Amino acid sequence: MEGIKITRCSWVNKDPLYISYHDNEWGIPEYESRKLFEIMCLEGQQAGLSWITILKKRNSYRNLFHNFDPYEIVKLDEENIQNLLIDARIIRHKGKIQSILNNAQCFINMEQNGEDFSDFIWSFVGKKQIVNNWTSPNQVPSETDISIKMSKSLKERGFKYVGSTICYAFMQASGLVDDHIKDCLCRNKK
Template identity: 65%
Template sequence: MIENNDKLTRCAWVTKDPLYIKYHDEEWGKPEYDSLRLFEMICLEGQQAGLSWITILKKRQNYKKLFCNFDPYQIIKLTENDINNLLLTSEIIRHKGKINSILNNAKCYIKMEVDNEDFSEFIWSFVNNKPIVNSWIHINDIPTESIQSNALSKALKKRGFKFVGATTCYAFMQACGLINDHLLNCINRK
């Protein structure tokens, strides 16, 4: 656990960065059911692969601006020229595979809708529509993947999604409240 400037005990991964504190306190681990918000988060978690979350968090507004507020129907309108321009900007992570994954994932999201598969219902089905609440005492106790994140990863990959490995899916499930991994004495445990 870490105590920040305000003397409140938070999960040990939270730094003193105000952006990180706000994210932890107001968003991380709170159940998210909106399909578009879930789509945004699975895309952003994929951008994190190999990096720290704070790196992505600091660029989040840029991603939202450059990727049409994560509206899949607008994202699929991006041209090859648009993608090439994205590779030149320092506003986001300049990784061709990661940038292309957002476009690819938007197409997969739309395909699910066309097939009458609601993204939120699909995502929440991996936890039987109820958050998994863990009881970790130390940050080192928290796993990096689970049976559920492995199953979600396989199902997303089967639908064509990219940058959705089991570890990425576990981080996504934590962030969106499918799994509550706030440590036992964290202020946001409830």
Template identity: 65%
Template sequence: MESRKDIVRCSWVSNDPLYVEYHDEEWGIPVYNNQKLFQMLCLEGQQAGLSWITILKKRQKYNELFHDFDPYKIILLKETDIQTFLTNTGIVRHKGKIEAIINNARCYIEMQEKGVDFSDFIWKFVDDKPIINNWNLIQEVPSETEISKNLSNSLKKQGFKYVGSTICYSFMQACGLVNDHIVNCICRNKT
């Protein structure tokens, strides 16, 4: 039986149990559910300028305030809701980022109304199958790629905000569009 010392994970993971669970149970596992993809895109945007663990620790409060990222409920939020959110320490209190979630919900709905399935839209950038990378060290992993740049540009054309190419690459990693677990990571072959 392996000892805890022998377990190798991607080096970005700290010993924080929440981070370990996220890495082991979510990160890099392909997500096809429209609402979950929308949630993760919005949360990645909240991360801009911050660490992912900060957002991960606030995810539950985001889910509560933003109706589990149901776009049809998010668009009903009013300016008074935004003002209340700006006083809530359970989320990042940045008006532009809060407004971006509401804006992105509108964009998501507009796509749906045009007959565009969000999951299909996202997954077409990787030809509907995860890209499997073979990194030995986390330092080899890029912060953006041509694909994440294309995804970013396409989302921006749809009106989305806080979807730069670095955010899009983090989103792609988180939702399993790319497998960037290092080759000796315990989770490498889970996806």
């Protein structure tokens, strides 16, 4: 196998965790509402940071936030929040931590109003993955008209840390869009 060059999207470093995430998760369509909720929450935690930072803390987030079960998250009280703010296993940013609690309540409100989170999210792309044909990472946008609309709709429902750039990263991570560069091995798997 020596001499065979494996090409991945340029944002992937040599960390095995990052490689696994890129190869097995990023850009693969996710339809389960609670998994989509998790991805959205984690993308919000990334704001101003690199994704690998959040990825390395993802299991801690899952543990501390009840596997992103919104109905359990909303039960967290002020003492729980204070403990989270001093827990080095996650990003200790009050606004980001509170956004998870806030967004859990928003998720529940949507369900109680008969609105399925997955259906809502996938409606922005007509329930079909957008496959882009970028040849260079410089072509990949940080936001699109769709992510701007998604951000606005989420904010109207009360969600926090869902700006248009975060929404586009969420769309990439959850497979609403496939932004693997054309020569990436993940593009060539299809």
